[in-house]
Amino acid sequence: MNIYRRELRAHYKVLIVWMIWMVFLIISGMYKFQALSANDANGLLKVFPKSLQVIFGISGFNLSTMIGAFGILFLYIILTATIHATMLGAEIISKEERDRTSEFLFPKPVSRNLVVTQKLLAAVTNVVVLNLVTLVTSILTVAAFAKDFSNNGMVIVLCSALLFMQLLFLSIGAVFAGILKNSKVSASIATAILLGTYVMWVVIDLNKNLEFMKYLTPFKYFDASVIIHDGHLDVFYVSLSVILTIVLIITTYLAFNKRDLKV
Amino acid sequence: MNIIETKKLTKYYGDTLGIKDLDLDIQQGEIFGFIGPNGAGKSTTIRTLLGLIHPTAGSATIFGKDITKFGPEIKEEIGYLPSEVFYYDNMKAIDLLRYSGSFYKKDSKLIEKRIKELAKYLDLDLKRKIDDLSYGNKKKVGIIQGLLHEPKLIILDEPTGGLDPLMQQKFFDLLREENKKGVTILFSSHILNEVQKLCDRVAIIKDGKIIKVDSIRSLAENTHKRFMLETAVRVDKSRFTGIKGISDLVITDNSVSFLFRGHINEITKIIASLNLTNMLVEEPDLEEIFMHYYV
Incomplete structure (x- = not known):
C-alpha cells in the first residue's frame, strides 16, 4: 500500500482546502437561507421566472422548512463535491505522466492494475473524507439554525446520494485519464462532461418533452427535491449509478493496461 | 544464459517506426552497449523491455520470462536509470529513495544500509529536498534508486548526462564492481567513448534496426x-x-x-x-x- 500512502500524503493539503470551502459553503448558505425563510421566502421566490428557479436550483423546494432550504443548498454542495471528485479522478491516474515520473514508478515491480487500485483507493478515501465533513457540518449547521429540527436522517440520505454522485464522477475523471495520454485533455473532457450533465439537468427540468434524457445526467438520478419528497433514494437510479461507476472503473483498468505510457 | 532475449521485437507509434525486427541476446554477466544517435530506437527498445510501452509485434524475455506476462516479477531484479530524471515535488532525497525501496521484497534494513553506502560513495546529501538539487545530484539520486535493491540486471539509458567527469568515472567504477558480482548491464548511449570504455559487446542501431552486433575488440579489428x-x-x-x-x-x-x-x-x-x-x-x-x- 505504499502508493496509497504516498497519494494520501500528496493530496492532503488540497483536500483541506476543499474541506474548508465546503464548510464555508454550508455555513454561509444556511445562514442566508435562514434569513430568507424568516421573510416569506416562498412568496418571494415565486416571482422569479421558472427558468431562473431551475438554474439556481430553487425549483421544487419549500423554503419555509429547514430541509427545504438545505435542499437548495445541496445543489451547490453536489457541484462542489463532484468537481473535486472529477478533477481528482483524472489527476490521480494521469499525474505520473503529467509530472514525467512514469519512468520512476512503472519500472518498479508493480503491475499497472495495482498502481490504479492504490490510486483509486486513495481518491475514494479523499472523496469519503470530504463527504463525511459535509455530513457532519450539515448536521451541525442545520441543528444550529433550527433548534427544533430533528430530521438528521434526511441529511444523511442526501449525503449518501452525494457519495454516489462523487464516486460516479470520480470514475468519469479516472476513465478519461485511463484512456488518454494527455492529462490536460482528460481533465478538461471530464470537467466538460460534469458541466454538460448539469446543464442537461437544467434543460430537462425546463422542458418536460426532454424527460427521456433523464438517464443521461446523474444530476437527475439524485434530484434533492425528489429525494426530500419521497424520503428515500430511488433504488433504480442508485443501481444505475453503481453499475455505471463499476463499468467506468473496469474500463479505466482495461484502457490503462492497454495503452502506452507517455514518457 | 541469456538475460535479455528479443525476437523480431517491433514497435510502431501509429505509422511511425520505433524499432523493427529487433533480435538481441544479452548474456549473463556482460556489459552490453547499445549505441545509435538520438531517435534510432534505443529508448524505445528499453521502454518496451520495461513494459512502459507495448510491442507491436515480436517477443522479448528477461531472465527467461516473457516481459508481457511476468512484468512485475521480472522488474523485482531490474534497476533502471532513465536519461532524464523526474521525481515527486517536496520530497527529500532519502524519502524518495525509501519510497523507491518500498517496492522491493528485499529487507528494508538492507536497503537502508545500501542507500547510505551509495550516497556516501557518490557524495550525495540525502537530507536535501530533491527540488533543490542540481541536475547532477538528481542524477545521483537516480543512480541510487536504480541500484539500492542490488538488481541482477541494470538498464541504463544515456545515464551520464549531468555527471561531471570525476563522477562519471566513479559511476563507471561502481558499475564495474556490480558487474564483477555477476550483474548484467545494458548500457545505452550515443557517446561512443563511454561505451568503448565500459562495454564488452555492442549493438549498433540505425533507424530502428540493429545493423551490427559485435565485441568492441572485433569491431575495431574488422574495420x-x-x-x-x-x-x-x-x-x-x-x-x-x-x-x-x-x-x-x-x-x-x-x-x-x-x-x-x-x-x-x-x-x-x-x-x-x-x-x-x-x-x-x-x-x-x-x-x-x-x-x-x-x-
Whole structure:
C-alpha cells in the first residue's frame, strides 16, 4: 500500500482546502437561507421566472422548512463535491505522466492494475473524507439554525446520494485519464462532461418533452427535491449509478493496461 | 544464459517506426552497449523491455520470462536509470529513495544500509529536498534508486548526462564492481567513448534496426586501420596498386598515408620493402567505426 500512502500524503493539503470551502459553503448558505425563510421566502421566490428557479436550483423546494432550504443548498454542495471528485479522478491516474515520473514508478515491480487500485483507493478515501465533513457540518449547521429540527436522517440520505454522485464522477475523471495520454485533455473532457450533465439537468427540468434524457445526467438520478419528497433514494437510479461507476472503473483498468505510457 | 532475449521485437507509434525486427541476446554477466544517435530506437527498445510501452509485434524475455506476462516479477531484479530524471515535488532525497525501496521484497534494513553506502560513495546529501538539487545530484539520486535493491540486471539509458567527469568515472567504477558480482548491464548511449570504455559487446542501431552486433575488440579489428608512414624517399604510387582494402591513399615526398581493411600480412609485406624512417598505425576509435556504419 505504499502508493496509497504516498497519494494520501500528496493530496492532503488540497483536500483541506476543499474541506474548508465546503464548510464555508454550508455555513454561509444556511445562514442566508435562514434569513430568507424568516421573510416569506416562498412568496418571494415565486416571482422569479421558472427558468431562473431551475438554474439556481430553487425549483421544487419549500423554503419555509429547514430541509427545504438545505435542499437548495445541496445543489451547490453536489457541484462542489463532484468537481473535486472529477478533477481528482483524472489527476490521480494521469499525474505520473503529467509530472514525467512514469519512468520512476512503472519500472518498479508493480503491475499497472495495482498502481490504479492504490490510486483509486486513495481518491475514494479523499472523496469519503470530504463527504463525511459535509455530513457532519450539515448536521451541525442545520441543528444550529433550527433548534427544533430533528430530521438528521434526511441529511444523511442526501449525503449518501452525494457519495454516489462523487464516486460516479470520480470514475468519469479516472476513465478519461485511463484512456488518454494527455492529462490536460482528460481533465478538461471530464470537467466538460460534469458541466454538460448539469446543464442537461437544467434543460430537462425546463422542458418536460426532454424527460427521456433523464438517464443521461446523474444530476437527475439524485434530484434533492425528489429525494426530500419521497424520503428515500430511488433504488433504480442508485443501481444505475453503481453499475455505471463499476463499468467506468473496469474500463479505466482495461484502457490503462492497454495503452502506452507517455514518457 | 541469456538475460535479455528479443525476437523480431517491433514497435510502431501509429505509422511511425520505433524499432523493427529487433533480435538481441544479452548474456549473463556482460556489459552490453547499445549505441545509435538520438531517435534510432534505443529508448524505445528499453521502454518496451520495461513494459512502459507495448510491442507491436515480436517477443522479448528477461531472465527467461516473457516481459508481457511476468512484468512485475521480472522488474523485482531490474534497476533502471532513465536519461532524464523526474521525481515527486517536496520530497527529500532519502524519502524518495525509501519510497523507491518500498517496492522491493528485499529487507528494508538492507536497503537502508545500501542507500547510505551509495550516497556516501557518490557524495550525495540525502537530507536535501530533491527540488533543490542540481541536475547532477538528481542524477545521483537516480543512480541510487536504480541500484539500492542490488538488481541482477541494470538498464541504463544515456545515464551520464549531468555527471561531471570525476563522477562519471566513479559511476563507471561502481558499475564495474556490480558487474564483477555477476550483474548484467545494458548500457545505452550515443557517446561512443563511454561505451568503448565500459562495454564488452555492442549493438549498433540505425533507424530502428540493429545493423551490427559485435565485441568492441572485433569491431575495431574488422574495420579500417590508418597507416601513416614516413619515408626516406618518395614512394611510387604503383607500389600500392592492386592491393585490396586500401583507400584514402595520399603520397607526399616523405610520407604515405592510407586506410587499410583486410589481411594485415598483405600490407606488411609491402611496407617491409619500403625505406621507412617512421611508422604509425592507428586503431579506429568507436566513433570512426560508428560513422562507418552510419555514413
